[in-house]
Amino acid sequence: MKIICEYCKNSIDTSKDNKCPNCLASYSDNKMFKEGLEELKKQKDQEYRARELDIEKQKIQNEQVKSILETTKKIFGFQKYIIFIPILFFLLIFFEIIFSIFNSHKDYPKRFTTTTMPNITTTTEKKVAVGLNEFGETSKYKVKIDKTLNIDKIYGVISPSEGKKYKAFHLIVENKTESTLILNAKINCIVDDFVQKESNYHSKYPPLPFKIDSLLKAEGYVIFEVPINAKKYDIKYGDYITIHIDD
Numbered sequence: 001m002k003i004i005c006e007y008c009k010n011s012i013d014t015s016k017d018n019k020c021p022n023c024l025a026s027y028s029d030n031k032m033f034k035e036g037l038e039e040l041k042k043q044k045d046q047e048y049r050a051r052e053l054d055i056e057k058q059k060i061q062n063e064q065v066k067s068i069l070e071t072t073k074k075i076f077g078f079q080k081y082i083i084f085i086p087i088l089f090f091l092l093i094f095f096e097i098i099f100s101i102f103n104s105h106k107d108y109p110k111r112f113t114t115t116t117m118p119n120i121t122t123t124t125e126k127k128v129a130v131g132l133n134e135f136g137e138t139s140k141y142k143v144k145i146d147k148t149l150n151i152d153k154i155y156g157v158i159s160p161s162e163g164k165k166y167k168a169f170h171l172i173v174e175n176k177t178e179s180t181l182i183l184n185a186k187i188n189c190i191v192d193d194f195v196q197k198e199s200n201y202h203s204k205y206p207p208l209p210f211k212i213d214s215l216l217k218a219e220g221y222v223i224f225e226v227p228i229n230a231k232k233y234d235i236k237y238g239d240y241i242t243i244h245i246d247d
């Protein structure tokens, strides 16, 4: 520390001199020296407190890391058990089958069918194929084609593509249910295994409505562009009904 001698104003370096090198006076009561010592003490205290705070922070961080590690360990431990669940499940089935075979030949098929085969056939519809003027039926509706038409030009102006003709089918759909039936079944026309392109509806041949109320029926046309020499048509109404038409 550098101070000024209170007696001769000479500069004293306290790290080298133990009294004023000029007038040899002691500086133990020097105001600057005391203030300097006080300042040094304060700085040391602050450093000490800062170090303590650092240590405290480090401790908290360590705790956090430890807790994260522990949680991760727990999760991984749990996952380890999850992997064992399907293995256990398969082992159980395996032993069940082995046990059944060894135990009783009569018992085995019964146990096997009752435990592993759920009944899924109750709600599926049957596929139906019918001809002209015949109703195809699902649990919800009946549908038939009662006539077909050849159309030269849609709206009287739009001609079919090269080698094609327009074929219109008149459909009748009956709602068998006690609620409104939405007619969202896709209608496909298949000629020689190819799906044909549906054409815009003609004002003279209106399409089916979008819905039919409970137990009512509706009619409408569906028009396809088909090969000019086509004679056989399979109209697929929804997933279950196929109507075979011969010209």
Ligand SMILES: [Zn+2]
Pocket (backbone or CB within 6 Å): 005, 006, 007, 008, 009, 010, 020, 021, 022, 023, 024, 025
């Ligand atoms: Zn002095």
